[in-house]
């Protein structure tokens with residue numbers, strides 16, 4: 001596998017997700033996880049039928065603009081970070097095969113703060129996880145910004161489960177910059193609470209993510225080899241119209257004509273008994289009234305419990321009987337315990353498959369009024 005590093009102009013960031021180059025395919029590192037048919041549309045320069053909404057573009061630009069904020073936060077926490085020069089970013093290209101290259105622009109490289117490295121090394125010595133992180137070694141740092149929900153999702157599940165494409169992307173940069181896949185760092189900013197956190201992924205696991213991404217892309221190079229750069233010969237779809245990847249795909253109308261509006265109609269499908277706006281407004285007012293009553297009842301309950309707590313303390317007892325309005329009740333102090341899982345340590349110690357058996361995901365739906 002050969003690698004190359006170049007300095008480029010800022011417009012390099014807007015290079016296409018896929019293009020034909022030197023008889024093969026060149027894929028943008030940040031697009032490695034994209035739908036392969038969408039990559040094919042891009043490489044064959046098909047017209048975009050579903051341009052990105054202005055709001056999504058604003059969100060994307062805001063995320064990019066916040067990257068230096070993450071770098072400064074890391075530096076304040078003792079990290080040594082060299083961030084990319086956004087006017088002249090460094091481009092790395094990794095040659096996966098003679099028909100496939102992956103090109104991208106690393107966000108930053110850096111060195112773990114001394115305690116971070118030492119803690120990680122001790123953990124790995126104690127628990128026998130993958131190769132120890134080398135305190136002092138320079139690593140690739142992939143910077144992400146996420147909304148509160150996505151941030152929590154990442155912290156709980158780890159990047160290999162929540163955003164595997166970002167792990168393969170960072171592994172690509174590590175190969176390009178250092179000639180080997182080292183441990184990689186994913187640093188993420190929660191755009192809601194404006195706090196950041198990081199995850200170190202051991203080299204062996206980062207390399208596995210890279211291999212999996214390359215294997216997936218090799219099907220596209222085989223398609224290229226069999227069909228040439230033919231815009232009519234389309235690879236299979238990786239997703240269906242209901243998937244978020246298709247909902248956000250710039251080629252949705254080209255790939256699945258007529259599907260653009262359908263799922264929304266399904267999502268917004270009216271319940272069997274239609275609810276008018278007036279009925280919804282009446283329900284909202286009922287909800288507000290109930291909330292106000294609950295709030296006042298909660299305050300009364302808290303005040304009463306506080307008085308009972310002080311009464312018990314005055315008596316020097318942890319439990320006592322007291323006559324209530326309908327029966328005699330026991331008033332007692334209860335000690336409750338909560339158990340927390342340190343997801344960061346768990347993610348560092350276990351492979352994603354082991355974690356998937358331990359940390360499972362349940363999704364529920366509810367209505368929130370804010």
Ligand code: SF4
Nearest residue numbers: 035038237246249255
């Ligand atoms: S619409 Fe869906 S399946 Fe079609 S190219 Fe886009 S992401 Fe792929």
